[in-house]
Amino acid sequence: MGHIIPFNLNVIVMAMLIIMGSTMAILRIRATKKPTNAKKILIPPIGMSTGFAMFLYPPTHIPWSWAALAFLAGMIFLAIPLIITSRFHIVDGEIYLKKSRAFVFILFILLSARIGLHSYIEQHISIMETAGLFFILAFGMLLPWRMAMYQQYRKLANQIDSESEKTVSPLS
Known part of the structure; x- marks a missing residue:
C-alpha cells in the first residue's frame, strides 16, 4: 500500500517536537517579563x-489502559x-x-526523553x-502543571487583595 505523504513523517514529527519544545522555552522566558493573570x-x-478530537479518527484509537498510563506518566514524570x-x-x-534556569534545562531534558521514548x-x-x-x-x-500554577497564582492574588484592603482606610 503506497503512502500519500511524499516525505518521512517521522522526521517531521521529531522536527515539530523540537520546534514546540524550543517555542515553549522561549515563551516561558518571555513570560517572566510581564505580569501574569489567571487567563494566561x-x-x-x-x-x-x-x-482530543483526534480520537474521532479511528487509527488514533488506543486502549484505555494505555491512555491512563500515559496520563499518569505525564503527571508524575513530566509535570512534577x-x-x-x-x-x-x-x-x-x-x-x-520567576525566572528559572532550571526550568529551561528540565524542559530540554524532558524533550530529549520524550523524543527517545x-x-x-x-x-x-x-x-x-x-x-x-x-x-x-x-x-x-500540562493539566496538573497549570492547575498547580493557578493555585499558586490564586494564593498570591488573595495575598495582594488582603494587603490592599489593609492599606485602604475607611472614611469615617
Whole structure:
C-alpha cells in the first residue's frame, strides 16, 4: 500500500517536537517579563483539550489502559519537575513568573526523553497511535502543571487583595 505523504513523517514529527519544545522555552522566558493573570495560566490546557478530537479518527484509537498510563506518566514524570521549577512572585502589586534556569534545562531534558521514548514506541505501534499516546502524555503534563500554577497564582492574588484592603482606610 503506497503512502500519500511524499516525505518521512517521522522526521517531521521529531522536527515539530523540537520546534514546540524550543517555542515553549522561549515563551516561558518571555513570560517572566510581564505580569501574569489567571487567563494566561488556564487557557493552554483548555486550548489543548480540543486535541482530543483526534480520537474521532479511528487509527488514533488506543486502549484505555494505555491512555491512563500515559496520563499518569505525564503527571508524575513530566509535570512534577515543571511544578517544582514554576514559581511566582509579587512585584509592585503584580504577579510575575520567576525566572528559572532550571526550568529551561528540565524542559530540554524532558524533550530529549520524550523524543527517545517516541522513537522507541513508534517501532511497536502505528504513528497514529503514537500520536494519540503522546498527546495524552503531554496533556497529563500540562493539566496538573497549570492547575498547580493557578493555585499558586490564586494564593498570591488573595495575598495582594488582603494587603490592599489593609492599606485602604475607611472614611469615617
